[in-house]
Amino acid sequence: FLLAVGVGLAVLCWWVLANVGPLVGWVVTATFLALGLEPLVRRLEARGLPRPGAVALVVLALAAAGCLVIVLVVPRIVAEAAQLAGRVPALVDGLLGSEAFERLDARLRIRDSAERWVQELSGRIGSDRDFLGGIFGGVVGLGSVVLNVVTGTLIVLALSLYFLVSLPVMTRWAYRLAPASRRARVQELGDQMVRGVGNYVIGQTCVALLNAAVALALMLATGVPFAALLSLLVALLAFVPLVGGVLAGVLVTLVAATAGWGTALPYAVGYFAYLQVEAYFVSPRIMRRAVAVPGAIAVIAVAAGGSLWGVLGALIAIPTAAAGLLLVREVFVPRQDRR
Known part of the structure; x- marks a missing residue:
């Protein structure tokens, strides 16, 4: 009976882990972030600063660095991403007009295949309701992905802060599982x-x-x-x-x-x-x-x-x-x- 209970608990744990995959990834990511910040906190503790104060100082320093990056770097990156998106058509035209592409197209007929695919796609957009529903579903799916990313980021940040504050307590409890x-x-x-x-x-x-x-x-x-x-x-x-x-x-x-x-x-x-x-x-x-x-x-x-x-x-x-x-x-x- 005890063997059957043990096997059942093992199967239950495996089923839970298999169905909470994103949560496990968030926990692992938060754990590594906390462990990465732990040496900085220990150095501040070695200089006489209490652990809550050391954690707060490290978190505030990271937040200040993040805000500085957002203010100084992110606008430049967004502007360059917009420029890159605007140059994509010109780059594609240059690629299609290059001599190398012409030689490759002469052998594989890439241009004709692409034109047929575009024509078929245009016909499906105009007549196929399932296709339009698939596009709508893709947009909704993209929105859910963005929402999951934002939610996961917030959860990882919260767990990282919690793990960083309580890491000594967590390790002490883990060590108590070992024989004396x-x-x-x-x-x-x-x-x-x-x-x-x-x-x-x-x-x-x-x-x-x-x-x-x-x-x-x-x-x-x-x-x-x-x-x-x-x-x-x-x-x-x-x-x-x-x-x-x-x-x-x-x-x-x-x-x-x-x-x-x-x-x-x-x-x-x-x-x-x-x-x-x-x-x-x-x-x-x-x-x-x-x-x-x-x-x-x-x-x-x-x-x-x-x-x-x-x-x-x-x-x-x-x-x-x-x-x-x-x-x-x-x-x-x-x-x-x-x-």
């Missing part, structure tokens, strides 16, 4: 994991900001259009381990090619040269107090995390792998040595 004879060792390993994840989040943030600053400087020096908008894209992609910087370099180079190869090539050379400097000099110095994961395990972890949980899985893959390596090194390896 091993509680000190569990607490030591748990504190190492918390510090490692926090240092990783702060270190990755510093690397991403530095990456975006270098990319912005190169864009301004070489004359790449939409520099502010593209630097934001570089900063976001730089948070993705291993492949984010390369992908950002390729995308910005493609955009820079619209202004001419005299603009794209200098930017590509400078940015990819910086990526080498970042990989061998910048990241090791910034991440020396964070997690240490071998390259092969990092690649496997990022690939597995991205496959299982998308971008969020790729972001948390390396800290999770580091925590697993710490347990293996501190727990399982000494047991094997004793045998």
Whole structure:
């Protein structure tokens, strides 16, 4: 009977987790944000500031930085996004009139296929009520997506603040689940994991900001259009381990090619040269107090995390792998040595 109850509870927990996927993602994101801010709070606590005051000071500093970005950067990004949207028709016309496209169209008949698709689409819009209903449903679905994003952002911010304030209490309660004879060792390993994840989040943030600053400087020096908008894209992609910087370099180079190869090539050379400097000099110095994961395990972890949980899985893959390596090194390896 107890075995059946245990299996039933396990199935119930699995069903709950499978049906509250967005909530789990929000909780994980909030946890990593709280752990990323924890080293800053601990430094302020070490200087004699009470934890509530340290948390309030960190949150106010982040809020001030966010407001400064909104006031100074967001209007420029919005203006450049509008300019990019206005240039899209000209870019498409230039692509369709290029010699390379003409040679490709002569072999694959792309233009004829596109014209037939547009004609069929126009006919469906005029006669198919289901199609119009699908468009309306798509608009409603887009609105629900935007609402979910806003709701998720607010929930993540609220949970991050709560986790940051109550993190010591939460960790103490978690350590009490361990047997009393091993509680000190569990607490030591748990504190190492918390510090490692926090240092990783702060270190990755510093690397991403530095990456975006270098990319912005190169864009301004070489004359790449939409520099502010593209630097934001570089900063976001730089948070993705291993492949984010390369992908950002390729995308910005493609955009820079619209202004001419005299603009794209200098930017590509400078940015990819910086990526080498970042990989061998910048990241090791910034991440020396964070997690240490071998390259092969990092690649496997990022690939597995991205496959299982998308971008969020790729972001948390390396800290999770580091925590697993710490347990293996501190727990399982000494047991094997004793045998």
